[in-house]
Amino acid sequence: MYIGSSLVRKPTKPLLWTKPAKQVELPDIKSICKNRQDVENENDEDIYNIEYNIEYNIEYNIEYNIEYNIEYTIEYTIEYNIEYNIEYNIEYNIEYNIEYNIEYNIEYNIEVPEIGDKFCSGMAQKGTCGIIYPQEDMPFSDSGMTPDIIINPNCIPSRMTINQIIATVMGKLYTLRPQKKFKIANPFMENSTTLLNDLCNQLIEHGFDYSGSEALYNGFTGRRIESQIFMGPTYYHRLKHMVKDKMHARSHGQVTTLHRQPNCGRAHGGGLRFGEMEKDCVLVHGATQFLNERMFLNSDPFQIDVCKDCGMMSSTHKKCHMVSVCTDVEHWNERNINQKTDWWSQSKNYDRSYHTGSNNRHYRVGN
Known part of the structure; x- marks a missing residue:
């Protein structure tokens, strides 16, 4: 028998939630951790779903994946004692001697986030880890605060997760002034038309910019970054899609009867998909021999x-x-x-x- 479960090392509750989420007790499920999110275009890379993490956050938010492998064997013996008499009255004397022998084998796997792992915020903004920087190389503010995760701003319009920006502003206000009105982040309320303007005006009262942006300094050079960077607290779900679970390679194996191409699917030992964008990347590098090997010799x-x-x-x-x-x-x-x-x-x-x-x-x- 096999039982698998995952545990997060220091799980926390979200700073804010919506009324439907509260009714289903979603905030009480401690499967998330709060992070300081930084929205900027690092090194002018136009990549939508790339996130940058620091080693400090990884060390203190380690996910423990505990797998229980339970093997049990049951040994039992039954003894029958039956007595007969002439008047056909049958008397049964049955004795049961049952012995149970159960063995437990528990395996602990510590899974540390690495490059290629997928992260997902509470607003369904997903992305993969592109690089991991030490804390001293990350941008820092005037107070010395460094972000835990840096995301590209191009991912917000494409995924249409504008509510994540509003939730980040409300979370920033809740950390400064813990009030109930900042804890309920329903998008449709009585003041929904002026909600964003009211939140931004309250940020000005606390000494921040109207848009919630801050001035950060480059961790490599120490110089101030010219552009304003939007930063605030948000929460992320635990890791689910990890690169070590998705790694797959194949040199030869079964092929389909009709096309004589490799089977599909990692569970069936299938081949890797080499799509249109992969083909374009190989053509840009001029690796024609590699392209011929991938799309012809190793295919069909x-x-x-x-x-x-x-x-x-x-x-x-x-x-x-x-x-x-x-x-x-x-x-x-x-x-x-x-x-x-x-x-x-x-x-x-x-x-x-x-x-x-x-x-x-x-x-x-x-x-």
Whole structure:
């Protein structure tokens, strides 16, 4: 029997929540931790879902993944004592001797966040860890406060998580003035039309900028960063999608019957998907040999016979039925194509032959 569970080292409750979340007791589930979030474009990298973490936050927010492997064996013996008499009165004397032997094997796995792990805020703003900096290299404010997580501002419009900005402002006010009106972050209230302006005006009363931005200093050079950076408290869910659980590699294995391509799925020992964007990245680097290896040799290589004169290809006997002069064996070359391309060409040729009534099943490829 196998039982697995995850425990977070120092779980905390959120600073604010909504009324529907309070009714389902969502804030009472301590599966999140508060972090100081910094929204800026670090090093001018236009990457939407990249987050930067510091080592200090990782050391004090370690997730413990505890796996319980319980193996048990039950040993029992039954003894029967049956006595008969002449009057057919049967008396049963049964004794049960049951012995249980249960063994527990508990394994503890400490999972530390690393590059490639996925994080998710309470407002469903997800992102992956792009790099981990030590605390002394992170930006810092006039008071010496450093952010725990840096996110790119381009992720807010694309994911349409504007409520995260409002929740960050309300969380910032709640830490300065713990009041009930800052704890309930319902988007639709009586003052919903002027809610953001009221919150920003209260930030001015506490000495902050109207937009909630602050002036930070570069941790590498110590110079002040010219742009204003929006920073405030927010909370993040515990790690779920970890890169060590998703790592997968394959050199050879099973292929599909139709396309002769590797199976899909990590659980089935399938191949890795090499999509359109991956292809573009390889082309930009000029690695044509690597591209040929990934998309052809390790996928579905296939050889066909192509006529030198007319460009037709045949699957049997190297014979072309289109031109009589192409029957010579010397007029044929072996070409490498993808099996899926060959299957697609045969399907298109079958459809053309079906509609035209022709029995010709040969098709032309480029010389």
